[in-house]
Amino acid sequence: MDKKTFIRELKQALSVLQEEELDDIVSEYEQHIDMKQASGLTEEEAIADFGSLNKLAADILEAYHVRADYAAAREGQESSLGEHRRRKVFAKTKEICARFGNLLGAGMRKMCGWVKNSWHGTKRFLAGSIRWMSGLLPDKTGEKCREATEGISQAGEKADGRKRRGRTAGNQEKGGLQTGMFERTGKLMGRIILFCCEMSLWMIGILWNGICIVGVLCCSLFGGCCLFGLGILAVLLLQGYPLAGVTLACLGVAISSFSAAWLGMTLLWRRKNPEETEKPVSGNDKPSRPLMGSGQNDEFGQNKEDGYGKMEARQHA
Amino acid sequence: MNAQFKKGVLELIVLESVRQRDMYGYELVEEVSKVVDVNEGTIYPLLKRLTNEHYFETYLRESTEGPPRKYYHLTAAGVLYRDSLEEEWNELTEKVGSFLKESQHG
Numbered sequence: 001m002d003k004k005t006f007i008r009e010l011k012q013a014l015s016v017l018q019e020e021e022l023d024d025i026v027s028e029y030e031q032h033i034d035m036k037q038a039s040g041l042t043e044e045e046a047i048a049d050f051g052s053l054n055k056l057a058a059d060i061l062e063a064y065h066v067r068a069d070y071a072a073a074r075e076g077q078e079s080s081l082g083e084h085r086r087r088k089v090f091a092k093t094k095e096i097c098a099r100f101g102n103l104l105g106a107g108m109r110k111m112c113g114w115v116k117n118s119w120h121g122t123k124r125f126l127a128g129s130i131r132w133m134s135g136l137l138p139d140k141t142g143e144k145c146r147e148a149t150e151g152i153s154q155a156g157e158k159a160d161g162r163k164r165r166g167r168t169a170g171n172q173e174k175g176g177l178q179t180g181m182f183e184r185t186g187k188l189m190g191r192i193i194l195f196c197c198e199m200s201l202w203m204i205g206i207l208w209n210g211i212c213i214v215g216v217l218c219c220s221l222f223g224g225c226c227l228f229g230l231g232i233l234a235v236l237l238l239q240g241y242p243l244a245g246v247t248l249a250c251l252g253v254a255i256s257s258f259s260a261a262w263l264g265m266t267l268l269w270r271r272k273n274p275e276e277t278e279k280p281v282s283g284n285d286k287p288s289r290p291l292m293g294s295g296q297n298d299e300f301g302q303n304k305e306d307g308y309g310k311m312e313a314r315q316h317a
Numbered sequence: 318m319n320a321q322f323k324k325g326v327l328e329l330i331v332l333e334s335v336r337q338r339d340m341y342g343y344e345l346v347e348e349v350s351k352v353v354d355v356n357e358g359t360i361y362p363l364l365k366r367l368t369n370e371h372y373f374e375t376y377l378r379e380s381t382e383g384p385p386r387k388y389y390h391l392t393a394a395g396v397l398y399r400d401s402l403e404e405e406w407n408e409l410t411e412k413v414g415s416f417l418k419e420s421q422h423g
Contacts, residue, residue: 021365024365025361025362025365028342028361028364028387029358029361031342031343031383031384031386032342032343032346032357032361034383035343035383038382049356049357049358050356050357050358051356051358056356056358056359059358059359059362060361060362060365062362063362063363063365063366063369064362064365064366064369
């Protein structure tokens, strides 16, 4: 073994030491070999006098209170150590992420449920208040409706008689018209209020949907940016930069923004589904909100029929 | 000579050598080699340890040939330590000697 190899191998065996100490002790051996050479020995002979390099390294490490087997083990594992550490960090990060995700998921589910409930609650409240408001007038309408239908059926039978009585019943009709006017304007007011309420509700719905969509888009965009940043940070982290904290923070922000986006999505998606299931149920007794346009027409149609029928009923009476 | 004997007494020999005069590593190795036949490589770690335990001080001095040499100087603590080691050594040899004599005569 020549001097260069010896020094290199000795340095490798003592790599656990601080660089300063390592250079210091190695220079002693270097000098020793030089002096041996000066006294007439060859490099190989001088180095052979040291005996086994491993034994020598162990002795040196013992002087530094370092266990030789630790140094040897470290040397053996050096290549796999980095990988092992990285894997450990990965596993830990994964675990933390999973835990964080679970926690976040549970929180979001709760919040989603809460928001959903509160939304449905406000919807029900609004719908209830509108029903109550419109209920003041349509209650009578309902009765009149029945009257009207009865009137129509009866009027059908006595169609001929009605033509003849048309003029003679003129005075009675006038009084009926005056009360009918009052009722009609009241009904119209009710309809307008109902229409306004429904329109505002509809607008609120559209606004809410818009906010949800914009929020979802923003959140997902932000999340994507964070994910991109996270990738860069992860690569830098693996290269040895001390960015673990920043990377974790970035991961957290990305997860939370995606979760927020998901929350928005569920709000949009879940809001549509119940309406679809509610439609056939509510459609039977009262026209539901989404069918507003057609419902309005029906009601107006009914209204006309109603007034007409009422007049007929009066005539009939 | 038994390697364990040598190892045990090496410290005392090194301390005594440096007490007589300040020496650099190679010089010290040669000095010790005169007394006991020891692996030359093992003396440097010993010097290092004694220096770390503040029994030695080191300083550099230019030499006419080659790079500057690191000289070892015994500190006050080193002197005390050397004395205690010598005492222990004397006690040990005395006891072991008397034990061997007794067993021989007995």
